[in-house]
Amino acid sequence: MKTTRAILLAVTALVLLTGVLTTGAQDNNVTMIVTRDPVSLDPQSTLDPGAPILLAYIYDTLVYQAEDGRILPSLAESWTVADDNLAITFDLAPGVVFSDGAPLNADAVVYTFQRLQEIGQRSLIYSDIMNVSAFEKLDDLSVRFHLIQPSATLLSALTYPYAGILNPAAVEAAGEAYGQQPVGSGPFVLDSWIPENTLTFVPNPLYGGHRPWTEAQTPPAIDKLTVVFSTDESARASALLANEADIAYFASGSQVSRFEGSADFRILESPGRALNFLGFNTGRAPFDNAAVRRAIGQLVNKDDVLLLAADGVGEVVNGPLPPTIFGYNPELDASAANYDPEAAAATLAEHGISPEHPVSISILTSTFPTFSAIATILQAELAAVGINAEINVLDFSAVREIAVAGDYDILITRYDWNDPDVLWRYLGTANQGNTNRYFYGNPDLDALLQQGQTAFDQDARFDIYAEAQRMILEDAPIIALYMPVTDVVVSNRLQGVSLLHSHVVLEDATLAP
Amino acid sequence: MRFLLRRLLQAIPTLLALSLVVFLTLDLVPGSAASAVLDDASSDAAKSLLCQQLSCDQPVLTRYVSYLGGLLHGEWGTSIRNGRPVFDEIMLRLPSTLALTVGAIAVAALVGGMLGSIAAAHQGTRWDTAITGVVSVAASLPSFWVALILVSIFALQLGWLPVFGSGSPRHYVIPVLSVAVALIPGITLLTRSSLLETRRQMFVVAAHARGIPQRAVFWRHIEPVAAIPIVSYIGVQAVHLVGSLVAIEVIFNLPGLGGLAVQAALDRDPFLLQGATLTIAVITFAILLVVDVLVMILDPRIANAPA
Numbered sequence: 016m017k018t019t020r021a022i023l024l025a026v027t028a029l030v031l032l033t034g035v036l037t038t039g040a041q042d043n044n045v046t047m048i049v050t051r052d053p054v055s056l057d058p059q060s061t062l063d064p065g066a067p068i069l070l071a072y073i074y075d076t077l078v079y080q081a082e083d084g085r086i087l088p089s090l091a092e093s094w095t096v097a098d099d100n101l102a103i104t105f106d107l108a109p110g111v112v113f114s115d116g117a118p119l120n121a122d123a124v125v126y127t128f129q130r131l132q133e134i135g136q137r138s139l140i141y142s143d144i145m146n147v148s149a150f151e152k153l154d155d156l157s158v159r160f161h162l163i164q165p166s167a168t169l170l171s172a173l174t175y176p177y178a179g180i181l182n183p184a185a186v187e188a189a190g191e192a193y194g195q196q197p198v199g200s201g202p203f204v205l206d207s208w209i210p211e212n213t214l215t216f217v218p219n220p221l222y223g224g225h226r227p228w229t230e231a232q233t234p235p236a237i238d239k240l241t242v243v244f245s246t247d248e249s250a251r252a253s254a255l256l257a258n259e260a261d262i263a264y265f266a267s268g269s270q271v272s273r274f275e276g277s278a279d280f281r282i283l284e285s286p287g288r289a290l291n292f293l294g295f296n297t298g299r300a301p302f303d304n305a306a307v308r309r310a311i312g313q314l315v316n317k318d319d320v321l322l323l324a325a326d327g328v329g330e331v332v333n334g335p336l337p338p339t340i341f342g343y344n345p346e347l348d349a350s351a352a353n354y355d356p357e358a359a360a361a362t363l364a365e366h367g368i369s370p371e372h373p374v375s376i377s378i379l380t381s382t383f384p385t386f387s388a389i390a391t392i393l394q395a396e397l398a399a400v401g402i403n404a405e406i407n408v409l410d411f412s413a414v415r416e417i418a419v420a421g422d423y424d425i426l427i428t429r430y431d432w433n434d435p436d437v438l439w440r441y442l443g444t445a446n447q448g449n450t451n452r453y454f455y456g457n458p459d460l461d462a463l464l465q466q467g468q469t470a471f472d473q474d475a476r477f478d479i480y481a482e483a484q485r486m487i488l489e490d491a492p493i494i495a496l497y498m499p500v501t502d503v504v505v506s507n508r509l510q511g512v513s514l515l516h517s518h519v520v521l522e523d524a525t526l527a528p
Numbered sequence: 529m530r531f532l533l534r535r536l537l538q539a540i541p542t543l544l545a546l547s548l549v550v551f552l553t554l555d556l557v558p559g560s561a562a563s564a565v566l567d568d569a570s571s572d573a574a575k576s577l578l579c580q581q582l583s584c585d586q587p588v589l590t591r592y593v594s595y596l597g598g599l600l601h602g603e604w605g606t607s608i609r610n611g612r613p614v615f616d617e618i619m620l621r622l623p624s625t626l627a628l629t630v631g632a633i634a635v636a637a638l639v640g641g642m643l644g645s646i647a648a649a650h651q652g653t654r655w656d657t658a659i660t661g662v663v664s665v666a667a668s669l670p671s672f673w674v675a676l677i678l679v680s681i682f683a684l685q686l687g688w689l690p691v692f693g694s695g696s697p698r699h700y701v702i703p704v705l706s707v708a709v710a711l712i713p714g715i716t717l718l719t720r721s722s723l724l725e726t727r728r729q730m731f732v733v734a735a736h737a738r739g740i741p742q743r744a745v746f747w748r749h750i751e752p753v754a755a756i757p758i759v760s761y762i763g764v765q766a767v768h769l770v771g772s773l774v775a776i777e778v779i780f781n782l783p784g785l786g787g788l789a790v791q792a793a794l795d796r797d798p799f800l801l802q803g804a805t806l807t808i809a810v811i812t813f814a815i816l817l818v819v820d821v822l823v824m825i826l827d828p829r830i831a832n833a834p835a
Contacts, residue, residue: 054610063610136574139567210620211783212694245692245781249676254691257683410794412559419563430568440568450568 043238043526045509047262047519048251052211052244055194058179059135067176069242071518072216073199074179077105077124078170079228080433080516082286084341085473086170089227090119090180090200096471100165107156113182114204114219121152126183128160135177143172165469167476171341171434176518202226202235202522216240224522228515231522240521252504255280261506262519266384268326271502278507285501285517288339289431290332291385293393293494294441296424298454301374301402307366308491311425312352313359314396321497324388329497335438335487337498341473342435342480350488360400373401379423380406381414386427389496393425418452426452429499433516435480439464442492455492535820539813543806548592550805554798555588561608561796581608582798595802605799607792614803617788622807624694625784628773629811631704633766636711641758643712644719651724659716667713672775675706679779692780703780707773711765718761722754729753752826759826763819767812 051065058070077091088094091105111119128150135141146166151159162169172178185198197205203216217239224232243260245251251263252270265271274280293315295302302308317331333351336343360369368374378393380386390406397404404425409417418426430437440446443464444456463483470476487493501517511523561582562575578584583591598605604614647659679702683691693699726732727750735745774786785804792801 054612060611136571136577137566139570141571141574145571209695243693243781247692247779247781250679250692250779250781253679253684257687257691259691410559410564412561412564412794412796413557414559415563416558416560 043236044241045237045239045262045521045524045526046241046243046260048243048245048254048260048264050244050246050251050264050266053214056197056205057194058177058181058197059131059138060194065244068518069214070176070179071201071515072203072240072521073197073201073205074176074181075111075119075200075226076176076178076180077107077173080171080174081228082339082515084288084339084343084433086174087227090225094170100469100471101162102159103162103169104153104157104159107158108225109156110223111200111225112221112223113185113198113200114221115182115185115198116221117182117184119180119182119200120155121158123180123183124158125150125152126186127179127181130181130186131178138177140172140175140177143169144178165471167471168434168436168468171436174433200225202231203240206239212243214242216242222522226522229513229520229522235522236525237521255504255506258506261509262512263504264517265502265504266499268328268502271328271504272326274504280504280506283503283505283512283514285503285514286330286337286339287431287499287501288337288433288516289429289499290335290337291329291389291427291429291496291499292335293496294426294428294453295492295494296421296426296454297492298421299424301366301368301376302424304366305490306362307368308494309352310359310362310366311397312491312494313355313362314400315393315494315496316354316356316396317496318354320389320392323392324385325497325499328502329500331497332495333488334484335493335495336435336480336484337495339498340433340435340437342467342477342484344477344481344484347481347484347488350485352488352491356396356399363400363402368401370399370401373403375403375405376424377422378404378406378425378427379414379417380408380427381411382408383411383429385499389427393427415452419448421452421454435476435483436464436468438480438483438487439468442487453492455490457486457490460486460490531824532817532820535813535817539810542813543809544596546809547596547802547806550802551592551595551798552588554793554796554801557796559796560584561798564794564796565609578608581606591798595799604803607800608797609795609800614799617800618785618803618807621783621785621788624777624782625770625773625786625811627700628703628707628776628782628784629766629769631700632707632711632769633762635704635708636715637762639708640712640715641719643716645723647716647720648723648727656720660720663713663716666709669709671706671710672779674709675702675776675779678702678706694780694782699780699782703776703782707769707776711762711769714761714765715758718758719754722757723750726750726754756823756826759819759822763815766815770808770811770815 049065049068051063053066053069054063056066056070056073058074075090077089078086079089081087090107090111092108094103094105096103107119107121107124113119128144128147131138131144135144143166146163146169147160148163149161151161153159179199182198186193189196195208202219202222204219206215206217208214218234220234222234248265248267248270251265252273254260255263271282274282295308297303321327321329321331330338334344334347363369378390380390387408390408394404394406417423430441440450442451442453442455442460444458444461447454447456460483463479463486467476467479467483470479503514503519505512508527510525510527513520562578566574566578595605606613607617643659643663647656650656679691682689682702689701690699732745732749735749772786773784774790777784777787785808789801789804789808792804
């Protein structure tokens, strides 16, 4: 009897411990789960991958990039490029104010970029901004950027949230703490921030709907946006299902399948301005030979890779640029080496590689999700043609150093950028031993890529990059695999939600009662 | 007291050795702070700034000595990823780690002690068989799996508790239970066998013979003696626990020291990694010290034993 009473007591204690019942929040608040917590919301000092999607709630940029890579007006209603390509003049939209009422004018723009030149060494767009010799205020609503060298990549750089326009008075007032007290002109303002826990945003009452990609002409209709973090995909999915959140990001398909066909949720797809690819160490045998590299391109079944490594979430890409980056040209697919394992085996045999005469190579990749799965698939495909591959999966930092040292044969990696100049970054001879970890050097390609950097005319630029991509396909220093896609699962009680480069646009969002 | 003082002195060389190993390891493994924290597109200016911050032009031992010098002045350094003081970063995460560790141990000691006592009191009965059987199965369940099951029952099906987060005590219920489940089997089985063994000893038989009531024999004679190995066992488990909570921290997004140490290692963030590992080590020593004190109270002979 005593035992039974003890057990009853224990059960009662446990039930009490689990606390009171709760109900999901059914008010006018939106909760979003992102994968990482930001370190700072100062757009110029942060490198944190968690920050950009949140920065876009607070800050506006001069120009923005459409999903197809074109540059379109935002705070700058228009811009003109000088005949010598050494100056760009931006004309600002009138009447835009920061959330504290201060006007967003030429002074703010000049202040913003001068500050970036001073403190933005870690910023992704630092090199582009350092190419500006002076920011000249022409009048209250126009600013001229004087360039050191002609640069068409500057406009792409200005579309990143890192180029968000700051309010000089707010920055000066907050000092060191600015990253925790950001002030911008965007649709939301930061209300509170508990580090490692939650950020809360509320609508900016002065937001007048100046963003050209949304319809809203008034501050957002939702009362509050709460942002929480979870690195665990299954926890994010569970939180949605438990009505604890309305929006969550997913990088792979396995958890997203829990929402397919659901009446309560919908799945939005956000194609990344990114490419997962194989890179060869072109500095040593066997991949110093373009014919051998192309044969590997024919050997890899990209559809299988996408399906097995990323649950099919993504899009197979043939050329070195994905459809989301300016310069992507589907006509180039004809020049790509399509899947043809027999032709690949024949080519490799011509070059002395066959199951009878096997070679040993190393595949290097990082612990980034999907990469080790890609490595395993590749290993099996290579084994069939007499290439015995050893896989080395290391953390991100170690992989970079080993790759720069050239101690690998095939690197499985990715890039994430918003301008075709990414090809120069990864394949330009001048970047060997730095971002060009493939030891690739081709003077003809260098010349084309440098032309592309300075071509402001969009049609001319498109043609330049078409030619450059043809050259890369022919020489095959890298083999594109697929463009990753981020899935964003949204509760159906939230309507009017769209995506812009994985930023969830909430200006037009409304909540069902 | 001399005993405790000795224990404290023993901790100092261990901590020094640990911090040296952390420093050297970070220097020897491939990869660097620049390649971990900076993006491909980062400028050379950023790299040299970071290098300056880490005194990367100086030999590793010089850097280590100046780090120790700073530590003596309460200077823990700053994190390279976000520039925040390491001390603040640790203080931000210490409560979560302590709550999880202390909570899990308390729940496990309570439940395990109770189950073990019941099993011992009813040795050989169905109660005994049931309890030892269930805990033996539970011993083989990994914490993260238990966590997922508890989430699906209490958060998804019943909706009683939040799925993840760290805002309130309610957020800690499932994580604490998940970790406790892993500790309960050992404590239960040890309590059971320790009680049974003590019960057979001569002084217990003598106590019964003197006609002391059952309850008094149990609480005054059996329990203090039987508790000694259990307390030591819990101490050892707790030491393992502090460093191994990473999986649970990730699932529930709890800001803890384990996750901080892992991120610092991936970032090659020397001061943050040092701060996190040293804090974990200090907690470990503190737990061992508490265990020693408890054992001393239970068995005064230990305090008076010669060194």
